[in-house]
Amino acid sequence: MKIRPVILCGGAGTRLWPNSKNHQAKQFIDFGNWTLLGKTLERVKASIFDSPIISTNSKYLKQVKFHLRKAKISKYKIVLEPAKRNTAPAILSTALIKDIPMEQPLMFFSADHLIEKTNVFNKAIDKNKANLTDQNIFIFGIKPSSPSSEYGYFITKKIKDNINKVTRFIEKPKEAKAKQVIKQKGYWNSGMFFLRKDSIINNFKKHQPTIYRNCIKAVKKAKYKSNTYYLNKASFIKATAKSFDYAILERTKHINGIKLDIPWSDLGSWKEILKMYDKNKNKYFKKKNVYYRPWGRYTNLFEGKEFLIKELYVKPKGILSLQKHHHRAEHWLVTKGKPRITLNKDSFIKKPNEHIFIPLEAIHRIQNPGKKPVKIIEAQVGSILKETDIVRFQDIYGRVN
Numbered sequence: 001m002k003i004r005p006v007i008l009c010g011g012a013g014t015r016l017w018p019n020s021k022n023h024q025a026k027q028f029i030d031f032g033n034w035t036l037l038g039k040t041l042e043r044v045k046a047s048i049f050d051s052p053i054i055s056t057n058s059k060y061l062k063q064v065k066f067h068l069r070k071a072k073i074s075k076y077k078i079v080l081e082p083a084k085r086n087t088a089p090a091i092l093s094t095a096l097i098k099d100i101p102m103e104q105p106l107m108f109f110s111a112d113h114l115i116e117k118t119n120v121f122n123k124a125i126d127k128n129k130a131n132l133t134d135q136n137i138f139i140f141g142i143k144p145s146s147p148s149s150e151y152g153y154f155i156t157k158k159i160k161d162n163i164n165k166v167t168r169f170i171e172k173p174k175e176a177k178a179k180q181v182i183k184q185k186g187y188w189n190s191g192m193f194f195l196r197k198d199s200i201i202n203n204f205k206k207h208q209p210t211i212y213r214n215c216i217k218a219v220k221k222a223k224y225k226s227n228t229y230y231l232n233k234a235s236f237i238k239a240t241a242k243s244f245d246y247a248i249l250e251r252t253k254h255i256n257g258i259k260l261d262i263p264w265s266d267l268g269s270w271k272e273i274l275k276m277y278d279k280n281k282n283k284y285f286k287k288k289n290v291y292y293r294p295w296g297r298y299t300n301l302f303e304g305k306e307f308l309i310k311e312l313y314v315k316p317k318g319i320l321s322l323q324k325h326h327h328r329a330e331h332w333l334v335t336k337g338k339p340r341i342t343l344n345k346d347s348f349i350k351k352p353n354e355h356i357f358i359p360l361e362a363i364h365r366i367q368n369p370g371k372k373p374v375k376i377i378e379a380q381v382g383s384i385l386k387e388t389d390i391v392r393f394q395d396i397y398g399r400v401n
Helices: 034-044 057-070 087-095 120-132 175-183 197-207 209-220 246-251 272-278
Strands: 005-007 054-057 077-081 105-110 136-143 155-159 163-168 187-196 224-225 228-230 254-259 290-292 298-305 306-315 323-324 328-336 338-343 345-350 355-358 364-367 372-384 391-396
Touching: 005 034, 034 057, 034 105, 054 057, 057 077, 057 290, 077 087, 087 197, 087 209, 087 246, 105 364, 136 155, 136 246, 136 323, 155 175, 155 254, 155 272, 163 372, 187 197, 187 254, 197 246, 228 272, 246 338, 272 306, 272 328, 272 372, 306 364, 338 355
Parallel strands: 005 054, 005 105, 054 077, 077 228, 136 254
Antiparallel strands: 105 187, 136 187, 155 163, 155 187, 163 254, 224 228, 290 298, 298 306, 306 372, 323 364, 323 391, 328 355, 328 372, 338 345, 338 364
16 A cells, blocks of 8 residues: 655744745745745655645645646645644544545645655655554654754653654754753754554544544535645634644654655744745856945845845955844854944844844944854845845945835
């Protein structure tokens, strides 16, 4: 039996656009002729997988169908949630649809993860298929590349047949605690799940009977049209809104970890997005987008919807003007050198791989006091992303407005 991939595609993208009424859902953002959902759909075309199921809501139906057409996937099912109820009801109601046999292995992907070395990832999934039972759940850990406070972690111990049993979860620790967790061989919890349909049913019956009862009704009373299940709203809204981690993983003892050492990110912050652009900047570089300034130069790498990615090169002793913006906030990731940053009344030195957020209307400046160049990848986020949106207060090159 092939593995049935289920793509959870309900995220709203509020973390990236906290001040915008029109936040773009992360899985649909065009990062340069590709989207995270598009990459996920390409990934599930591997030979180990059966046709995909997408769990989403009516607001995203058009975009999901557009991406399916673009990926040339004609065989699929869509399960539409009539209300937001977090991942537990989404996972259960998708597993309950009648086309899925009881012992079907189900692989739950997030629509907004960037995964490289997919052949290593798929081998790990396929290898563990035989270890699935009607009770257990496999989750995927990523070997941390840094002590990040943006992800949860888990710790495992090896049991029979090279299976790693999860012994402890650590929720998004502070950086100092994250360093300790990594020393204990903790892995990032990627939020992907691998289990059989009967395991989902048994775990929900035991640990979340209310969610189980209402999701059963929502699926039984669902309308089906054009490959799409429209879950029954009256029943679905009675299902408690809970994450799968909180509803099931924190309550069951049958969790195993699949540990992977592959490049992975959920691009959940501008820092992670900037790292991605820095890593791939050669793909985005165009000579005509390089602009020279007295302090050095900047390169426009990619302009998306309400965001612009740049690389700044500040020569030794170069100083940008003290300035602010009315229409955009900025995120900076230092990639080279040690710039001195002014942010309102504060002044501080930043090192490579450190992130700085410049809020709307904040007065700021970059200086390079050193003998080596400074490089910064910048995301401008807002409604106007032109050089005209600069109000200068001081400038050593005589450019004050």
